[in-house]
Amino acid sequence: MRLVLEIWRQKGPEAPGAFARYEVPDASEHMSFLEMLDVLNARLVERGEDPVAFDSDCREGICGTCGFLVNGEAHGPLPNATICQTHMRHFKDGDVLRLEPWRARAFPVRKDLVVDRGALDRIIASGGYVSVRTGSAPEANAILVPKPAADRAMEAAACIGCGACVAVCPNASAALFTGAKVSHLGLLPQGQPERPLRVLAMNAQAVEEGFGHCTSIGECAAACPAGIQLEVIGRMNRDFFTAALSRRDELEPVAVLPKSSALRAYVAEPKKGET
Amino acid sequence: MATAVKDLSAPAPRRISRLGLLWRSTIGKKIIMAVTGLVLVLYVFVHMLGNLQVFAGPEKIDAYGRLLRAAPVLLWTARIVLLAAAVAHAWAGIELQLRARQARGVAYADYRPGASSAASRTMLWSGLLILLFVVYHVLDLTVGVVHPDFREGEIYWNVVKRFGQITGVAAYLIAMVALAFHLWHGIYSMFQSLGLSNRRLTPQVQKFAAGLATVLTIGFSAIPLAVIIGVVKV
Amino acid sequence: MATDLRTAPPGPSAPARARLDARVPGGPLGSKWEQRRFEMKLVNPANKRRYTIIVVGTGLAGGAAAASLGELGYNVVNFCIQDSPRRAHSIAAQGGINAAKNYTNDGDSVERLFYDTIKGGDFRAREANVYRLAELSTAIIDQCTAQGVPFAREYGGTLANRSFGGALVSRTFYARGQTGQQLLLGAYQALLRQVAAGTVKLHPRHEMLELVVVDGRARGVVTRDLVSGAIRSWAADAVVLATGGYGNVFYLSTNARGSNATAIWRAHRKGAFFANPCYTQIHPTCIPRSGEYQSKLTLMSESLRNDGRVWVPKAKGDARAPGDIPDADRDYYLERMYPTYGNLAPRDIASRAAKTVCDQGRGVGPGGLGVYLDFRDAFQRLGRRVLDERYGNLFEMYERITGEDPHDVPMRIYPAVHYTMGGLWVDYDLMSTIPGLFVGGEANFSDHGANRLGASALMQGLADGYFILPYTIGDYLARGGLAKLDTGHAAFRDAEADVLARSRRFLEIGGTKPVEHFHRELGNVMWNECGMARSRESLTRALAALPGLEEQFWRDLKVTGTGEELNQELERAGRVADYFELAALMCQDALVREESCGGHFRVEHQTEDGEAKRDDARFTHVAAWEWRGHGPGAERPIRHEEPLVFEAVPLQQRSYK
């Protein structure tokens, strides 16, 4: 099949970007979308042109590395699937596909379709964990968890951290991502001690990172490859409400990692020669 | 507890007011919007019921009008609560939406919303329309300065005269559509903001929101329509 | 006599043919680890933050180690190549993690897990390490549960288990089909907690390209910032490599695209011995490749073989649709060749059988590289509902990739490279032959011998990271003798210069073909000649073919762009260049090991019914290779031996007839 691709090309973080037009005259319907891009890139290299930079690793929908918009849809047209899981048989001969990177102030473009999602890591770092020292854990079966709670927690924990929810949200909100972690830990007994603090800290971080708020628009859940439901945002809001009203003494100051924290190391890092 | 917090907290812990904590965070602001939104919804609902008395004739509705004015203290507290709610609501909503604009940064060349309703993506606009309407509306039927032929205390007369003009009818109906949009999504979102949502409840909530929005819109719109088709006349 | 490689000057000047000493503590097997921990010197808590430890890798092994070391108060510097530590390849593990909890009361125990692992490894693993692994397995489950890993549960709220990989007891803990993901997120969250606390400095999108050895000790690394291209040195008192497996040397494997051997290979070149490079595991149930462009292979859970029947047409090139082929014309070869185990024959046996029938030209699907995994009978016997409950998500995953619905047409499967048991040689303390260089997870060679049992790699990675490295590194530091030094030292400047020169070299070749091309070619050679079935001929062919291919690579490679930007072609070029050198070593190792054991199958050494035949008299040892240079005219690498003694489990041949 023959495809026309309009791909966002941007040399570097500060460089201006623009769409460039490419043709793949001989894509096979059995290729995955990323393999189709591999083919394009091989040709570009042979022609001495700079290949299109895009992120991918596992190529089976679990690592959350890949992701960009195809004709305005995050991870392409397939529901609940990453772009690496999308095969060309879902497209038609002669299709014109526009590939655009995730766009959010918190996700600066590094090159072409590659963005920096460190902001999501910093949200987790601000409180998305259970504080337990290695070795200090009790016997596993001493903590009983009702099966339904465990199953709900697993559903929320399935988030692959791809950032599609932010990308499709008209407010560029990380509510679904944050809500998923808040729900995962909030549903389990292990997560209770830090529950109020966690929800406040993680949201303070999300604000600091420049993510928008949630208007319950619902595009995020529709695009989420892990099938995370809007319910997790409701849970997060409820936790936030109770925490803000009842437990505020122990809450201030809410932890906010400076943008220039270790997780931003390579931005601050001296280029060759500067040192 | 969490080292993340201990290690990073430079200033000594400071006690912060509940409201402050809410107002400073995006989720908190949404909670405030939901609560104020609820107040406004309740008012609008009662207001609709009151207005529908025009169908019962001049005596009834004018009596209702006098009743409202019977206890000025109550009236003014109500008005102040209402005003406060509207201001807080609008302020929060506008601020959040401005933040959201920045959060996107570069706009998409191509963006195809799939799952969401137009109403959910235009809350600011429907809201602002309502704002304009309310200002106009109060000047019109409460104060009377923009009214063609205003008679203090004669609600029935004022209403019928107002909708004697096609322009008035149009202005109101447009506002009612805006209200329909705003509440169609707003009432559902209100539950979500307050955390009252789960896979069983939410679909019901959405039906309820749609239903209430429709009832309110039809209820309000019935009056101008009734006047032009002459069901309600002086 | 045993030369102690910790005190002996290691690195390039290591003593030739030293018999490797793993420094296993004395005493009975059951108390060795106890004993070792007691012997350890401790670091004064007040001094801990004065020690800098570099951890390369954020997978189960690296993430757990960095988090635990940070918790202890050390100053940890952590690197990974992905944009987030959470994306390490451990995330892809599906099946589960073993632990000797005996929650199912079916007679499991530390001894049994130890025994199964030794036997599964075909008696090519170190008893003391494996026993420690079995001991620590239970603590891992406790730790992960406390972190909030949402393991599957019974209705009573206790943890659920299932049996996995042909084990006779149910000792596998799992979180849906995403066990690796959940375990990794647990470690990742613990890691980020330390990052927020300031004890761990995290550097994503940084690739380690050189190890820096000063006075025979590992004292730092040189990295490339994959975004800005900046080359930078990092000094430390100890270095941990937890950089995963090297299965991608075969180009197509179930590993992630980014998985690579560069970190361990660079260390090998600096003097770390490479153990059993030829031990690779081939997984029988993967989705076959559909064409030349194929970029990776996807694993299908082995559990499918419980109800699916494996077959190929009896006749060569039978073009009929599977449905139209009557049983009379079908060859259910596993059931035919292994009546007792049938479709459940172990990984390596099932894989080889598939290759055999395909080599006979009876394979199905594109290129005849596939066999049918047919659920027709199961559907008739159990009905669609039951099967969908068991395998629904797998059927869906298969259909998503192939576009074929297993309900209507049989699945097509084919073996694929899955895991590498070989890796950098480490002693009982997980320290390589370079003092101060520790290696954890799939990157080291320990614990799995010649074949890894299902659900035991996650166990090993976490045992290394949470419960072994934090102790043994402390002991190493406490023993002192580390001179103060910073990146001003000449060794760092030289290393940086080498890295720069190398990347400049890639950029200047200016050939005509992209990296992908050469990687694919290399993969074909390795898969055909050094894959499932190896022979003296095939390996000699490979060793003859590789240099030519490598020479082409260095002559005809084209890398666009510059070194001062995000340049994915440049990243891959470096990795493939290292694969070429590693591939040669794998073939040599496979050639010298004149026996069949576990994943290493030499056709010359098999029983009449095609079983792997070990040669315990000659090969009950670990082969650890010492770097001697590479390329025309270079010395051949030196093969050191670590003898393996089996006191607890007597040597025995396995049979699956």
Ligand SMILES: Cc1cc2nc3c(=O)[nH]c(=O)nc-3n(C[C@H](O)[C@H](O)[C@H](O)COP(=O)(O)OP(=O)(O)OC[C@H]3O[C@@H](n4cnc5c(N)ncnc54)[C@H](O)[C@@H]3O)c2cc1C
């Ligand atoms: C599809 C699949 C399914 C599996 N299922 C199971 C299972 O069910 N049970 C089981 O026990 N095992 C399973 N395994 C095996 C297991 O997942 C791996 O062996 C294990 O996760 C390896 O963990 P690791 O920490 O050693 O390495 P990885 O998780 O691969 O981590 C490697 C880390 O090193 C970093 N890195 C690599 N090179 C460099 C460099 N040069 N510079 C800087 N950083 C670098 C990477 O960024 C990454 O962070 C499976 C493997 C695969 C492929």
Ligand code: HEM
């Ligand atoms: C005065 C002018 C108004 C403005 C500017 C306004 C603006 C908004 C905006 C922008 C939102 C979306 C908040 C978000 O971004 O998530 C919103 C939500 C809402 N509005 Fe309004 N609005 C106005 C009046 C009203 C009125 C009169 C009502 C009721 C009759 C109302 C009821 C609601 C409700 C219930 C919500 C949902 C709150 C939530 O999502 O939690 N609004 N409004």
Ligand code: HEM
């Ligand atoms: C066709 C629809 C409507 C009609 C006929 C109508 C009619 C009236 C009338 C007659 C009054 C004056 C009452 C009095 O002076 O005692 C009034 C006041 C008011 N109306 Fe409406 N109204 C309508 C819709 C709305 C809507 C949709 C809103 C809000 C979104 C609204 C908000 C108000 C407010 C805030 C006041 C002032 C109340 C006060 O005196 O404090 N009205 N309306």
Ligand code: SF4
């Ligand atoms: S919530 Fe879904 S869309 Fe968002 S990051 Fe997680 S997996 Fe991706």
Ligand code: F3S
């Ligand atoms: S789309 Fe955005 S507004 Fe909320 S519901 Fe999803 S985050």
Ligand code: FES
């Ligand atoms: S590459 Fe891992 S999810 Fe797509």
